[in-house]
Each structure stands twice: as structure tokens, then as C-alpha cells.
Amino acid sequence: xxxxxxxxxxxxxxxxxxxxxxxxxxxxxxxxxxxxxxxxxxxxxxxxxxxxxxxxxxxxxxxxxxxxxxxxxxxxxxxxxxxxxxxxxxxxxxxxxxxxxxxxxxxxxxxxxxxxxxxxxxxxxxxxxxxxxxxxxxxxxxxxxxxxxxxxxxxxxxxxxxxxxxxxxxxxxxxxxxxxxxxxxxxxxxxxxxxxxxxxxxxxxxxxxxxxxxxxxxxxxxxxxxxxxxxxxxxxxxxxxxxxxxxxxxxxxxxx
Amino acid sequence: xxxxxxxxxxxxxxxxxxxxxxxxxxxxxxxxxxxxxxxxxxxxxxxxxxxxxxxxxxxxxxxxxxxxxxxxxxxxxxxxxxxxxxxxxxxxxxxxxxxxxxxxxxxxxxxxxxxxxxxxxxxxxxxxxxxxxxxxxxxxxxxxxxxxxxxxxxxxxxxxxxxxxxxxxxxxxxxxxxxxxxxxxxxxxxxxxxxxxxxxxxxxxxxxxxxxxxxxxxxxxxxxxxxxxxxxxxxxxxxxxxxxxxxxxxxxxxxx
DNA sequence: ATGTCTTTGTGAACGCGTGCACAAAGATGG
DNA sequence: CCATCTTTGTGCACGCGTTCACAAAGACAT
Numbered sequence: 001x002x003x004x005x006x007x008x009x010x011x012x013x014x015x016x017x018x019x020x021x022x023x024x025x026x027x028x029x030x031x032x033x034x035x036x037x038x039x040x041x042x043x044x045x046x047x048x049x050x051x052x053x054x055x056x057x058x059x060x061x062x063x064x065x066x067x068x069x070x071x072x073x074x075x076x077x078x079x080x081x082x083x084x085x086x087x088x089x090x091x092x093x094x095x096x097x098x099x100x101x102x103x104x105x106x107x108x109x110x111x112x113x114x115x116x117x118x119x120x121x122x123x124x125x126x127x128x129x130x131x132x133x134x135x136x137x138x139x140x141x142x143x144x145x146x147x148x149x150x151x152x153x154x155x156x157x158x159x160x161x162x163x164x165x166x167x168x169x170x171x172x173x174x175x176x177x178x179x180x181x182x183x184x185x186x187x188x189x190x191x192x193x194x195x196x197x198x199x200x201x202x203x204x205x206x207x208x209x210x211x212x213x214x215x216x217x218x219x220x221x222x223x224x225x226x227x228x229x230x231x232x233x234x235x236x237x238x239x240x241x242x243x244x245x246x247x248x249x250x251x252x253x254x255x256x
Numbered sequence: 257x258x259x260x261x262x263x264x265x266x267x268x269x270x271x272x273x274x275x276x277x278x279x280x281x282x283x284x285x286x287x288x289x290x291x292x293x294x295x296x297x298x299x300x301x302x303x304x305x306x307x308x309x310x311x312x313x314x315x316x317x318x319x320x321x322x323x324x325x326x327x328x329x330x331x332x333x334x335x336x337x338x339x340x341x342x343x344x345x346x347x348x349x350x351x352x353x354x355x356x357x358x359x360x361x362x363x364x365x366x367x368x369x370x371x372x373x374x375x376x377x378x379x380x381x382x383x384x385x386x387x388x389x390x391x392x393x394x395x396x397x398x399x400x401x402x403x404x405x406x407x408x409x410x411x412x413x414x415x416x417x418x419x420x421x422x423x424x425x426x427x428x429x430x431x432x433x434x435x436x437x438x439x440x441x442x443x444x445x446x447x448x449x450x451x452x453x454x455x456x457x458x459x460x461x462x463x464x465x466x467x468x469x470x471x472x473x474x475x476x477x478x479x480x481x482x483x484x485x486x487x488x489x490x491x492x493x494x495x496x497x498x499x500x501x502x503x504x505x506x507x508x509x510x511x512x
Numbered sequence: 513a514t515g516t517c518t519t520t521g522t523g524a525a526c527g528c529g530t531g532c533a534c535a536a537a538g539a540t541g542g
Numbered sequence: 543c544c545a546t547c548t549t550t551g552t553g554c555a556c557g558c559g560t561t562c563a564c565a566a567a568g569a570c571a572t
Contacts, residue, residue, distance in 0.1 A: 019559060025465040029444065043519065052446035056561060063521055071520040071567045088465050089472030096464070103363035110359045113444055113461040118468065157471055158464065181474060182467040184460075188285065188369055190308035198470045200463050204440075205369040207456050208352070208414070209281040209344050211438040212374065214454045215413055216345030218437060275529060299549065312531055312552095319551055327537045327550045 016087075020061040026051045027058070028084045028117075034077050043074035085118075095122035095154045097180075099171050100163030101131055101141050104186055108162060109137035122154040127167065144171075151178035158182045165189045172199075272343075276317045282307045283314070284340045284373075290333050299330035341374075351378035351410045353436075355427050356419030357387055357397050360442055364418060365393035378410040383423065400427075407434035414438045421445045428455075 030050040034042055044062075048055035062068060062075070068083055069075045085091055096114070098105050101124050108114075109124055124141045126132070132143045142150060150156070159180040161168050168187035175183060182198045185191050188206075191199050286306040290298055300318075304311035318324060318331070324339055325331045341347055352370070354361050357380050364370075365380055380397045382388070388399045398406060406412070415436040417424050424443035431439060438454045441447055444462075447455050 017559070021469050022462075022466055024469070025459075025462040026446070028465070029461075030446075044521095045519085050446070052448075054561075056563095057559090059519090059521065060560085067521070069520055070569085072518045072569045074519070087469070089468040090465065092472075094464075094468055094471070103366045107359035107363040108460065111460060114464075117461065117465065119464055158467055182471045184463050184467060190282070190286075190306070192308070196474070198467055200467060202458055202460070202463060203281075204364065204367060204458070205285075205373065206278075206281040207440050207458060208350075208370075208375055209284070209346065209373065210278055211414055211440060211454055211456060212345040212350055213277050213280070213343070215350070215438045216348075218452070273529070300551095301549085310531070312533090313529090315549090315551065316530085323551070325550055326539085328539045328548045330549070 016064045020064055021088075023051070023053065023057075023061055024084050024088055026053070027061070028081065028088065028090075031077055031081045031084070035081055039077055041070075041074045041076055044069070047075065090118040092118065094119050094158055095156045096120065096158045096160060097123045097125055097147075097150060097154075097156050097175075098160045098162060099125045099144075099147070099175070100161060100167070100187075101126040101136055102162065102164075105160075105162035106136050108160060108186075109139065119158075122156055123150045125150065127163075147174055148178045151175070151180060156180060158184070160184045160186070161191075162186045272320045276320055277344075279307070279309065279313075279317055280340050280344055282309070283317070284337065284344070284346075287333055287337045287340070291337055295333055297326075297330045297332055300325070303331065346374040348374065350375050350414055351412045352376065352414045352416060353379045353381055353403075353406060353410075353412050353431075354416045354418060355381045355400075355403070355431070356417060356423070356443075357382040357392055358418065358420075361416075361418035362392050364416060364442075365395065375414075378412055379406045381406065383419070403427075403430055404434045407431070407436060412436060414440070416440045416442070417447075418442045 027047065030047055031042070033050070034047075044055045044059045048058040051058065059069075062080075065083060065087055068080055096119050098108055098121060101109065105124070105126070109121060114121055121137070121139060124136055124139050125144055125147055126141050127144045129143060131141045134141050151159075157180055159175040159182070161171055161175075161183060163171050165187045168185065168189045169191060172183060172185070172191045172193065176193055176197055181196060183191065183193070183200070185199055185201045186203075188203055191201075193199055283303065286303055287298070289306070290303075300311045300315045304314040307314065315325075318336075321339060321343055324336055352375050354364055354377060357365065361380070361382070365377060370377055377393070377395060380392055380395050381400055381403055382397050383400045385399060387397045390397050407415075413436055415431040415438070417427055417431075417439060419427055421443045424441065424445045425447060428439060428441070428447050428449065432449055432453055437452060439447065439449065439456070441455055441457045442459075444459055447457075449455055
């Protein structure tokens with residue numbers, strides 16, 4: 001029973017499967033590159049290769065958006081860029097606040113890919129009074145006290161949390177209370193939010209641990225290629241510089 | 257056919273499902289917190305709440321590792337911490353190199369969660385000669401020329417790429433050639449690697465776009481509560497500052 | 513206009529992951 | 543030693559996502 005906050009399965013969103021939504025930005029990026037090279041059309045095979053996915057998967061993904069291709073030819077690059085942009089809601093401007101301007105927060109503020117596609121850093125917020133007024137990435141940092149006002153004034157619905165773990169839930173609560181309904185969390189904590197609020201997590205530590213698991217497995221398998229017990233310690237302590245384990249590249253699944 | 261590099265489905269790793277592996281770090285974090293509070297045992301229900309997952313899922317996850325619980329009581333915290341650590345390969349030390357010491361790379365270098373669990377920053381590498389020798393997070397930055405030597409000398413098998421998109425593939429190739437078999441990629445590019453090399457991607461831009469999609473959908477649904485076709489362009493230009501769409505929190509899926 | 517060739521769009525099969533619901537296991541109290 | 547109560551471990555069913563394989567659709571040449 002506890003607090004009663006449990007996760008829900010990831011509701012399919014208006015007909016478009018969640019997995020497809022997660023790939024649309026990938027397609028969009030590849031298409032944008034093609035667009036900049038003035039490539040007029042592209043086949044599912046080519047685009048799939050550029051996006052690093054299966055061509056059948058790509059076609060099925062696009063089929064959820066509608067029939068935007070021409071058989072025997074492929075997809076019109078410009079048209080598809082527009083359609084996906086519209087589907088992702090990138091035709092409008094999304095003001096974003098970043099809370100917690102430490103090393104990471106500052107790095108995010110400076111990240112160019114932000115403004116590139118419909119996102120605009122509306123404000124940088126930090127709890128340290130000493131930070132207030134200091135410009136980071138050309139924007140003056142504001143104090144946490146003004147959080148609610150900033151959200152309201154700018155109509156912010158997307159918040160980025162880059163605070164220490166201890167402060168994350170508290171910041172999250174305030175963001176949500178102020179009207180934010182989508183949160184990107186960089187703090188290593190499980191955030192609890194009411195229904196209707198989306199949380200996505202980015203966690204360096206978890207990613208590394210998953211890599212370590214596979215890394216260990218590769219080493220273990222190679223070491224276990226002898227019949228049973230020919231002291232394998234050999235390479236164990238030395239460099240594990242073997243390559244080509246029997247494993248492809250692995251998707252990174254991150255529950256919020 | 258193209259280059260022939262296509263993605264593979266994410267092979268189940270030695271019996272333990274990939275989805276389970278991705279959750280183990282989550283459990284481990286929750287367990288570590290309990291351990292620090294000297295909590296001796298914990299039930300699947302409690303631990304699941306702390307990790308933000310379903311208790312049945314948690315029990316099934318643990319069942320892949322073995323029967324480490326006691327019926328009627330729960331799980332021994334310390335014992336479970338050890339077992340999961342061992343399973344993830346965190347009982348050994350993983351030297352890691354970070355390539356690309358810009359804003360993000362520096363932030364990663366300073367990230368405390370790094371050293372906390374088995375990971376050690378062996379070197380910071382940057383292509384800018386002006387950076388060479390400069391200390392970041394207490395470590396002197398080294399030039400890209402020394403990449404291969406560093407990898408070899410330290411037995412590095414995990415590399416973090418925090419370079420601009422344009423340099424990522426090239427850096428990746430060098431890392432792999434030098435013996436790295438696991439890569440955490442922060443650059444917004446699709447990396448192509450040989451079989452046996454794991455790539456996990458962290459992409460701020462993609463995460464934001466996924467959030468934007470759901471955000472738009474929430475707004476659209478609220479606005480679409482009229483019958484059928486009352487010119488919807490209305491809200492498009494204005495700020496979408498409504499809250500509480502009928503949607504729970506959404507998992508973040510990130511194919512490499 | 514007709515045939516050929518390319519590429520899309522999708523029906524169907526399969527496999528993985530999730531959640532339910534319950535039997536088995538052990539603790540605990542009398 | 544037996545009864546009861548708690549909590550684990552798991553068999554089972556269901557749904558989502560992926561992949562295959564092919565028919566339909568259109569371009570293009572003749």
C-alpha cells in the first residue's frame with residue numbers, strides 16, 4: 001500500500017505506440033541532415049540505415065503517422081520533416097526551465113541542441129543566493145524563490161531538474177504545483193509525481209552500471225571458453241582488451 | 257543492404273532479461289540507502305515502492321538472480337546489495353575515459369556518482385591542444401594523440417564520448433580500435449560499431465522531443481473535448497500552459 | 513497503353529516483458 | 543507440534559513491439 005504511487009504501464013499515446021514516438025526524433029535528425037544536403041527523397045532503406053534502425057520498423061513507424069511515402073520512389077524529405085515536426089509538437093515553441101545550475105545544469109544551459117528544435121531556455125534557477133544574477137550561457141540565474149512566478153509568467157510546461165539528489169523531489173513538487181507537466185530528471189532519484197505528469201530520467205550512473213554488466217559478461221564468457229577449470233585468471237587481472245563478444249549493440253531502456 | 261550494420265534485438269544476457277538488468281541499478285540504489293540507515297531486511301513491497309516499480313516485477317527480477325529472499329520476512333539488505341553488485345560487476349574497478357572535455361565532459365568528470373560505485377575516471381581526453389595539461393576535476397586533461405596509449409596502459413574497456421556530434425564517430429572508431437568494448441555516447445549521433453561492442457546513448461534533445469510530444473497530446477486532448485472539427489488552430493500559437501492530462505508517467509526508451 | 517521494376521504499407525506470426533493470482537515456504541505464537 | 547499469518551517465487555495469460563514476407567501502388571520505359 002504505502003503511498004499508493006505506483007507506475008503505470010506507459011499508455012499508448014493516441015494510436016502512436018510509445019516505442020515509435022521514441023524513434024521519431026531519431027528519424028527527424030536523419031531527415032534534417034538530408035534536408036541540409038538538399039536531398040529531395042529518401043527510401044525507407046536509406047533512412048533506416050541513417051537512423052540505425054530496421055527498414056521494416058521504420059515503415060511501420062511511419063504508417064502510424066499516415067501514408068506519406070510514394071511507392072517505387074520513397075519519402076519526400078521536406079514533407080516528412082514537417083510531418084514529424086508537427087507530430088512531435090516541434091512547430092511550436094516550448095519554454096523550458098533548468099533548475100540546479102551546477103556543473104551539469106550549466107552544461108545543459110550551454111547545450112546548443114536546445115534551441116535548435118523548438119525549445120527555448122526560459123530561465124535558469126538555482127537555490128544558491130550567490131548564483132543569483134550571475135550569467136550562465138547568456139542568461140542570468142534566478143533564485144528558487146521566484147520559481148513559481150517564472151513558471152507562470154512564461155507559461156512553462158517542461159522543467160529540467162539538474163539539482164543534487166536530495167533536492168530533486170522537493171523541486172519536482174514545486175514545479176508540478178506551479179503547472180509543469182513534463183519533467184526531465186538528471187538527479188539520481190526516483191521522482192514521485194501525480195498522474196498526468198510525465199517524467200523522463202537520465203542517469204549516468206545507471207547507464208554505466210548496465211555497461212559494466214555486459215562488460216563483465218563478455219569477459220566471463222571468453223574466460224569460460226575452456227572446458228572447465230583451466231585457471232582463467234590470466235586475462236582477468238590484465239587488460240580486457242578482447243573485442244567481438246557474441247553480442248550486438250544494446251538498447252538503453254530507462255524507466256522514469 | 258548498405259553497409260550491413262544493422263541493429264540486433266538486444267540479446268537476453270545469460271538468462272537475465274535486458275529489462276531486468278536495466279532495473280538492477282535502481283534496486284541497488286534503493287538498497288544502498290536502506291543499508292545506510294541500517295535497515296536489516298526489506299519486503300518486496302517496500303523495496304518496490306522505493307525503486308518506483310511493481311512489487312511483482314521486482315520479485316520476478318530477483319528470481320532471475322536466484323532465491324535470495326526469505327518467505328514471510330523479505331530480503332536481507334546487505335546480502336542483496338552484495339549479490340546485485342556482484343551481478344552488475346561492481347565488485348571490480350572499472351577505469352573509464354571521458355573524451356571531449358567541453359561543458360558536458362567537465363560536468364561528467366565532476367560528477368560524484370562516478371567514483372561512488374566501482375567506476376574510476378582514468379583519464380580525460382580532448383582534441384584541443386590548449387586544454388592539454390589543464391586540470392579538470394583534479395585530473396590533467398590529455399591530448400587525443402595519447403588516446404590509444406591511455407586505453408592500453410590503464411586497461412580501459414569503457415569509454416564516454418562527450419564530443420561534438422561531428423567528432424563522435426571518429427573518436428568511437430579509435431576507442432574501439434584501441435580495445436574499448438562499451439561506449440556511453442552523449443553526442444547526438446548514431447554510432448556505428450562492430451559486433452561485440454555495446455553502445456548506450458544519452459540524448460537530451462531526444463528526451464525533450466518525446467516530452468514535447470506528450471505535452472502536445474495532453475493539450476490537444478483537453479482542447480479537443482468538443483465534438484469533431486471546430487477549427488483547432490486556436491491554441492496552437494498561444495502558450496500551452498494547461499496541466500493534468502490523463503496520462504501517467506512514461507518510461508524513457510533509448511535505442512543506442 | 514502495357515509491362516516491368518521499385519518501394520511502400522501491412523497482415524500475420526513470434527517473442528519479450530508485465531501483471532495477476534496463488535501455492536509453497538517459512539516465521540511466529542500458543 | 544500445530545495453526546496461522548506473512549511474504550516469496552512462479553505458472554499463466556495478455557499485450558506491445560519487432561520482424562517477415564508479400565500484395566498493392568505507383569513510376570518509368572517502351
